[in-house]
Amino acid sequence: MSRLMWKKAIVLAVAAGTALAVPAPAAASSTKPLPLRGGLTLQIPSTWKVVTKGDWTRVVTGACAKPQGPYFTSGCRSFWVLGPKVIKTGHLGVKPYKAAQPFYPTGDLGACPQNGKYVQVHGKPTAIGYRVIGGDRKAHYRSWPGRCVVDATGEHKFFFTQREWFVPRSGILIVDQWRTPGLAAILKSATWSRT
Known part of the structure; x- marks a missing residue:
């Protein structure tokens, strides 16, 4: 290979490397801060939408016909960040709410997250422990298996998982019924203000 060909190859390689490096700043700007109660801030993808009503914050992560719908609204890819007023009556x-029971804010049958024609029931937790939320704080963590069943017969239709992170000291409960990709990492890298 001649010197001229080597120089062209090096120039092309450098140009290609530069072109590949350009998107990095764009990736950094593809998130936005979500400030929450107690000084907690999550960095979430900028495409996610946030709907807050009192102590109920829904973070919509995908398709959702009714983002402002109540907790048992089906077909809305999202997770919830709940405050102390909700936690106070969060079981039935x-x-x-106590970490030993799944969050279920009604005594009635709740619609299945994926399809409102069915109702949800929970089994025993498959994961129990603590997970880091932002540096040195830990949350009570539970992963509850859920089933979507026909109300009248109990016939099983499909499974879902309800993950919960509870920080009692800060009055925060995070509930995810969609196995939201990247949520655990977002919570782990969250920040807390020192106020």
Whole structure:
């Protein structure tokens, strides 16, 4: 290979490397801060939408016909960040939420997350422990298997998983019924203000 060909090859390689490096700043700007109660801030993808009503914050991560719908709205890819007023009645709508029970804010049957024709039921947790949320804080963590069943017969239709991160000291409960990709990493890298 001649010197001229080597120089062209090096110039092309450098140009290609430069072209590949350009998107890096764009990737950094593809997130946005989501400030929450207690000084907690999550860095979420900029395409996610946030709907807040009182102590209920829904983070919409994908297709969702009714982003402002209540907790049991089906077909809305999202997760919830809940505050102390919701936690106070978060078990069956009348008792305080405790990490030992799945978050289920009504005594009635709740619609299945994926399809409102079915109702949801929960089994025993498949994961119990603590997970880091932003540096040195830890959340009570549970992963609950869920089933979507026909109300009248109990016939099983499909499974889902309900993941919960509970930070009692800060009055925060995060509930995810869609196995939201990247959510665990987002929570782990969250930040807390020192106020």
